[in-house]
Structures are given as C-alpha cells and as structure tokens.
Amino acid sequence: MPYNELRKDFLLDRWVVIATERARRPTDFAKRRTEQGQTSICPLHPGNEHMTPPAVLLYLNSNGKIIKDKDTATLRHKNWVIRCIPNLFPAFAPPKVPFDTSDIMKTDNFGHAVGHHEVLVESPNHDEHPANAELPQLVHVIDAYVDRLRDLSANPYVKYISIFRNHGQEAGASLTHAHSQIIATPFVPAIVEEEIQASKCYSNQHCKCAFCDLIEKETNSERVIQENDHFIVLAPYASMNPMEFWIIPKKHAINPLNMNTAEKESFAKTLKSSLRSLKDLVNDPPYNYGIHLSIDKRMQDFYHWHLEVYPMLAIWAGFEKSTGVYINTVTPETAAAELRKTLNP
Amino acid sequence: MPYNELRKDFLLDRWVVIATERARRPTDFAKRRTEQGQTSICPLHPGNEHMTPPAVLLYLNSNGKIIKDKDTATLRHKNWVIRCIPNLFPAFAPPKVPFDTSDIMKTDNFGHAVGHHEVLVESPNHDEHPANAELPQLVHVIDAYVDRLRDLSANPYVKYISIFRNHGQEAGASLTHAHSQIIATPFVPAIVEEEIQASKCYSNQHCKCAFCDLIEKETNSERVIQENDHFIVLAPYASMNPMEFWIIPKKHAINPLNMNTAEKESFAKTLKSSLRSLKDLVNDPPYNYGIHLSIDKRMQDFYHWHLEVYPMLAIWAGFEKSTGVYINTVTPETAAAELRKTLNP
Numbered sequence: 001m002p003y004n005e006l007r008k009d010f011l012l013d014r015w016v017v018i019a020t021e022r023a024r025r026p027t028d029f030a031k032r033r034t035e036q037g038q039t040s041i042c043p044l045h046p047g048n049e050h051m052t053p054p055a056v057l058l059y060l061n062s063n064g065k066i067i068k069d070k071d072t073a074t075l076r077h078k079n080w081v082i083r084c085i086p087n088l089f090p091a092f093a094p095p096k097v098p099f100d101t102s103d104i105m106k107t108d109n110f111g112h113a114v115g116h117h118e119v120l121v122e123s124p125n126h127d128e129h130p131a132n133a134e135l136p137q138l139v140h141v142i143d144a145y146v147d148r149l150r151d152l153s154a155n156p157y158v159k160y161i162s163i164f165r166n167h168g169q170e171a172g173a174s175l176t177h178a179h180s181q182i183i184a185t186p187f188v189p190a191i192v193e194e195e196i197q198a199s200k201c202y203s204n205q206h207c208k209c210a211f212c213d214l215i216e217k218e219t220n221s222e223r224v225i226q227e228n229d230h231f232i233v234l235a236p237y238a239s240m241n242p243m244e245f246w247i248i249p250k251k252h253a254i255n256p257l258n259m260n261t262a263e264k265e266s267f268a269k270t271l272k273s274s275l276r277s278l279k280d281l282v283n284d285p286p287y288n289y290g291i292h293l294s295i296d297k298r299m300q301d302f303y304h305w306h307l308e309v310y311p312m313l314a315i316w317a318g319f320e321k322s323t324g325v326y327i328n329t330v331t332p333e334t335a336a337a338e339l340r341k342t343l344n345p
Numbered sequence: 346m347p348y349n350e351l352r353k354d355f356l357l358d359r360w361v362v363i364a365t366e367r368a369r370r371p372t373d374f375a376k377r378r379t380e381q382g383q384t385s386i387c388p389l390h391p392g393n394e395h396m397t398p399p400a401v402l403l404y405l406n407s408n409g410k411i412i413k414d415k416d417t418a419t420l421r422h423k424n425w426v427i428r429c430i431p432n433l434f435p436a437f438a439p440p441k442v443p444f445d446t447s448d449i450m451k452t453d454n455f456g457h458a459v460g461h462h463e464v465l466v467e468s469p470n471h472d473e474h475p476a477n478a479e480l481p482q483l484v485h486v487i488d489a490y491v492d493r494l495r496d497l498s499a500n501p502y503v504k505y506i507s508i509f510r511n512h513g514q515e516a517g518a519s520l521t522h523a524h525s526q527i528i529a530t531p532f533v534p535a536i537v538e539e540e541i542q543a544s545k546c547y548s549n550q551h552c553k554c555a556f557c558d559l560i561e562k563e564t565n566s567e568r569v570i571q572e573n574d575h576f577i578v579l580a581p582y583a584s585m586n587p588m589e590f591w592i593i594p595k596k597h598a599i600n601p602l603n604m605n606t607a608e609k610e611s612f613a614k615t616l617k618s619s620l621r622s623l624k625d626l627v628n629d630p631p632y633n634y635g636i637h638l639s640i641d642k643r644m645q646d647f648y649h650w651h652l653e654v655y656p657m658l659a660i661w662a663g664f665e666k667s668t669g670v671y672i673n674t675v676t677p678e679t680a681a682a683e684l685r686k687t688l689n690p
Contacts, residue, residue, distance in 0.1 A: 009581070012540065172660035174661070322633070
C-alpha cells in the first residue's frame with residue numbers, strides 16, 4: 001500500500017491529504033449523487049468483524065467484567081463492548097520505513113501522509129450514540145479515547161492526535177453505527193497550532209492560561225449551559241455555528257491523558273446530557289465534535305484541552321469558504337438559554 | 346434596523362457575524378429540517394420586483410441597447426437584464442452614523458457589522474446560470490461585479506469586497522434563480538489577509554508576484570485545465586476539494602477593476618466553459634465560487650486577484666473543522682485531466 005500524499009498550499013499554511021488510497025474517479029460523484037443511500041449490512045455490527053481489519057484495541061466483556069485486551073486485539077473477538085480498528089481507507093498510514101522525525105519535510109518521508117487513522121466503534125448497539133448511551137458504556141468510550149491517545153502519541157512520528165465524531169450523513173458519517181474516529185498526524189494542524197500559539201501569547205501577557213481565564217470570566221455569563229465540579233459547558237462568545245458549544249475541563253491540563261475515574265465519569269455525563277439537550281431541542285441534528293489538545297509537553301503550562309461541538313444547522317457557503325468569516329443566525333446567548341432549558345425542563 | 350454584531354474569537358483571528366437581523370429561534374431548525382423546500386414564487390423573477398428592496402444597480406434593455414441606470418435604480422424597473430438589490434436580511438449593513446474609519450475597534454462602531462450585502466440577479470431568466478448563460482449576458486454579470494466593486498470600495502468604511510456565488514441548495518443557495526452575492530466588510534477577512542501577507546512575503550523573497558510565478562511554473566503542468574490569452578484555469582496543487590479549480594488572470598492586477606472589454610469577454614468565456622465542463626462531468630453539482638482580491642492600493646505589486654471554484658462533492662466533517670486539514674479523494678491531476686477532456690471532447 002503506497003502512502004497518501006501530503007501537500008501544502010503554495011502560499012498558506014494549509015495542508016491537504018490527497019487520499020489516493022480512497023481515490024475516486026470524478027465521474028463516481030455523478031453516480032453517487034443519484035444513487036445515495038446506506039448499504040444494508042453494517043460492517044461495524046457484532047458478528048461482522050470479518051468485514052473490517054483486525055482491531056488495535058478491544059474491551060471485552062468477560063462474565064460481566066470488562067477486560068482491556070491489547071494482546072489479543074489482533075484477533076477478531078466477538079464479545080466486545082468497545083472495538084477500535086484501522087480505517088479501511090486511511091487518510092494517514094503508519095510508516096513502512098524508519099521515519100526521520102527531525103523534519104517531516106526532509107528525507108524519503110517528504111509529502112507522505114504518515115500517521116494513523118482509526119475507527120472507534122462505541123458500542124455493539126447500533127444506535128448507542130452519546131446522547132442515548134448508557135453512562136458506563138460512554139465511560140468506556142472516553143477510556144478508549146485516552147488509551148488510543150496514549151498509545152498513538154508514543155510513536156515518534158506522531159505530532160498530533162485528532163479525536164472526532166461525525167453524527168448523521170449530512171455531517172459526513174458514512175456509517176450509521178455509533179462510532180468516533182481518531183487520526184494521528186505527523187504535524188500539528190493549522191487551527192490547533194494557531195490556538196496553541198495564541199494561548200502561549202495570552203499566557204505570557206496575562207500570566208494565566210487563556211482557557212482558565214475564560215472559565216473564570218464566563219462562569220456567571222448567560223452563555224453557560226451547564227457547570228459541575230469538573231466541567232463547564234458554554235456557547236462560545238464568537239460561535240461559528242448555530243447552537244455550537246464547548247465542553248471545557250476546569251482542571252488545567254494540556255490533554256485528557258491524566259483524567260482520573262471521577263473526571264472521566266463526569267466527562268461522560270456532561271457529554272451525554274449536552275448532546276441529549278441538542279438532540280431534543282433541534283430534532284436530532286447532524287453534528288461534528290472534535291477534541292482540541294496538545295501532546296507537546298513544552299506547551300503544558302499554556303494549552304488547555306477541550307471538546308468543541310459543531311451542530312450542522314447552516315451551510316458554510318461561498319462567503320465563509322473564501323473569506324474565513326462566519327455568519328451565525330443564532331446568538332450564543334439564545335443558544336445557551338434554550339439548551340439550558342432543554343437540559344433542565 | 347439595528348446592526349448585526351461582529352465578534353472575534355477570544356484567541357484566534359476569527360470573526361463571526363452574529364446575524365440577529367435574520368435571527369432564528371433554535372427550534373426553527375427542527376421545523377426547517379422536516380419541512381424543507383422552495384417556495385413556489387421566485388422573488389427574483391421579473392414582475393416580482395415588489396418582493397425585494399429597490400435596486401442599487403440596474404442594466405436596462407432599451408430597444409435592444411443596454412443602459413446602465415444608476416439614477417433610476419431606486420425605481421422598480423421591469424425591463425432589466427441585470428438587477429442588483431440589497432439583501433433583505435443583510436449580514437453587513439451601511440452605517441447610520443458618521444463612521445470613524447481610523448479603527449473599526451474604536452468608537453460607537455465597535456462590534457457592528459458595518460458594510461453592505463447585496464444580491465446580484467444575473468439574468469431575467471431563472472436558469473441562466475453561468476454554465477448555461479448566453480455569453481453577452483455573462484459579460485453583463487462581470488460588468489456588474491466590476492461596477493459594484495468600484496462603487497462599494499469608494500466607501501471609507503469598506504476594507505474588503507467579497508463577490509461570491511452559491512449554486513444548488515446543498516451549497517447554500519436558498520433561491521434557485523441565477524444570482525451572485527456581494528458582501529462589503531469593514532476589515533480584510535482572515536483567509537484573504539493571510540494570502541496577501543504570504544504573497545507580500547513571497548514577493549520580497551523572490552522579487553516576483555507569487556501568482557505570476559505560479560502561472561509561469563504551472564503553464565505546462567498536468568494541472569492546467571485550459572489557457573487562453575488572458576486567463577489560465579488550473580486545479581491547484583493542494584486542492585482542498587475534489588474538482589476544485591482556480592481561474593487566474595495572466596495580467597498582474599490586484600483586482601478586476603481595470604479589466605478591458607476583451608478581458609471581460611475572455612473572463613466570461615473562461616468562466617462559462619469551466620463551469621460547463623464541471624456541470625457535464627459531475628452531473629450539475631452544487632458549488633461555491635469566490636473572487637479573491639484586494640482594494641488596498643499599497644498591495645498592488647504583491648497581490649493578484651483570481652476566482653476560486655469549490656465544487657461541493659465532499660463534506661468537511663469533524664476532522665476538517667477541528668484541525669483545518671483537508672482530505673481530498675481526487676488528485677488535482679486527475680481532476681484537471683477529466684475537466685480538460687470534458688471541455689474538449
């Protein structure tokens with residue numbers, strides 16, 4: 001399997017994976033637009049493990065006890081509660097030759113989309129999406145995020161790990177079975193890098209983490225949707241999307257690797273109730289979420305991980321795409337008020 | 346009418362218009378998702394001028410001769426060939442008080458989305474989209490782009506003018522009648538500003554405009570789709586979208602204001618044939634296009650206007666939205682080859 005190609009815009013700090021591994025002929029799009037629809041067999045369903053690559057992580061149910069099984073993960077176990085598998089058509093793939101980590105622009109690795117691309121099956125139950133999930137199952141999902149984050153970040157060629165979720169076909173979910181995706185990249189992506197640099201700059205100026213400061217300043221604002229011992233959920237002041245919200249841990253941490261059990265349970269509870277509120281309020285809309293984090297220890301005083309939820313209730317059109325300016329038809333204050341009300345009717 | 350609010354992300358150089366003028370209640374989205382569809386009466390159709398605000402620009406057909414009528418533009422003429430009207434729900438609106446242009450962050454204008462937002466009706470004929478348009482009519486469209494660009498950029502509070510087009514409901518076109526949109530903003534948007542700064546940097550290093558250099562280097566590349574005396578059309582090396590292409594003028598110019606008649610006709614011809622090729626190849630896909638330009642004369646040696654076309658054949662999902670890295674499943678070389686073939690069968 002050859003690598004996908006990694007290309008940078010000739011002017012901007014904008015990277016594109018030319019995913020020849022999942023290459024399409026242009027005319028395929030014409031066909032696809034007339035013949036859309038889901039295949040009837042779900043490859044993520046228990047019993048269909050033969051349809052996907054062997055797992056890289058399995059949580060097994062052994063007489064009611066959960067066993068995290070990495071040694072036997074290559075086998076196609078059937079009694080799993082969580083299953084993480086390589087994406088059949090990965091955007092980023094592991095290196096086949098020793099990787100010069102000093103500079104991704106140097107050596108034979110130049111232009112290769114080296115990394116990982118995995119699908120995390122969140123439950124054996126097709127529709128156990130976070131808004132509907134049983135809490136213990138959602139804690140397994142969080143656990144699995146953290147486990148994959150730990151394992152993948154140990155690779156010297158990995159500089160960033162994007163953990164994200166697409167819900168609904170309009171939001172890019174090509175399979176309806178509850179799943180997240182994990183992509184490890186050989187560089188820090190532009191949006192996160194800009195956030196990290198701006199956070200660093202903010203810290204230097206204010207002697208305080210930008211996100212810790214945000215939490216402090218927003219705590220009593222009308223943009224708060226919910227708050228508990230460990231997390232605050234708020235509609236950001238400059239939300240790009242209608243009903244957008246962020247889940248921010250109160251404890252300063254660069255990434256979720258060191259969450260304790262109570263924090264993980266709280267995260268699962270907060271995620272579930274927030275997504276449930278969105279689902280109830282807006283008729284189960286398509287959405288994307290992504291965790292923003294850093295695995296660069298030098299940034300640990302500056303950066304603060306969080307999860308951003310982007311409901312897909314508007315279309316980014318010509319103006320947004322060619323300018324990077326967004327038009328949002330719902331004020332974050334209204335979004336927060338309605339989500340809060342739906343949360344606690 | 347109060348202003349929309351202009352908000353900046355607390356960390357990033359990312360601006361959002363909180364468009365309270367077109368404000369929606371969150372629950373409207375639930376309704377909209379179940380009751381989608383077009384109203385049967387087209388407000389942009391000749392005879393329905395009473396459904397829209399008075400025009401700011403009209404091209405009138407007077408016994409076969411085209412008259413550009415600005416004086417009578419406030420009247421609701423019926424025999425128009427081009428009609429430009431303020432958007433009923435503008436994202437940016439003209440200032441009601443004298444505007445301090447020295448700093449948009451200062452004074453009473455702070456946080457106000459001051460500017461213009463117009464709809465340019467491209468033809469009295471509902472379906473005269475650029476791919477189908479008669480060439481003389483498409484030249485009128487280009488002429489109108491330039492006329493509005495000239496008029497709007499004369500306002501001291503206008504720092505940028507975005508001319509864009511959304512084709513198809515999935516690409517954000519809420520009306521099916523052939524139309525473009527024009528938005529004038531009180532700041533230079535992030536993507537364009539980054540392009541301008543990178544171009545300036547490139548010019549300083551290479552003693553040459555980055556786009557002029559690109560044209561020279563790409564002329565014989567497999568990414569060229571078509572080329573004529575005045576324009577080159579190419580699939581950019583790091584295309585973000587399947588089948589993306591850019592139309593770049595060969596003559597160095599910061600914006601299209603000084604195009605002569607031959608260049609305008611050539612632009613219309615190039616735009617039509619390129620969009621026609623896309624339409625024929627991929628079954629009339631939804632797309633967005635946007636003109637990138639600068640109205641800042643200090644940048645005239647550095648920046649080079651062009652038009653970018655983004656076919657909407659893939660969904661930007663959780664990974665793209667939270668990282669700013671794009672996955673493109675069609676190589677630009679394949680896209681160019683197929684578009685070229687469809688152009689000249």
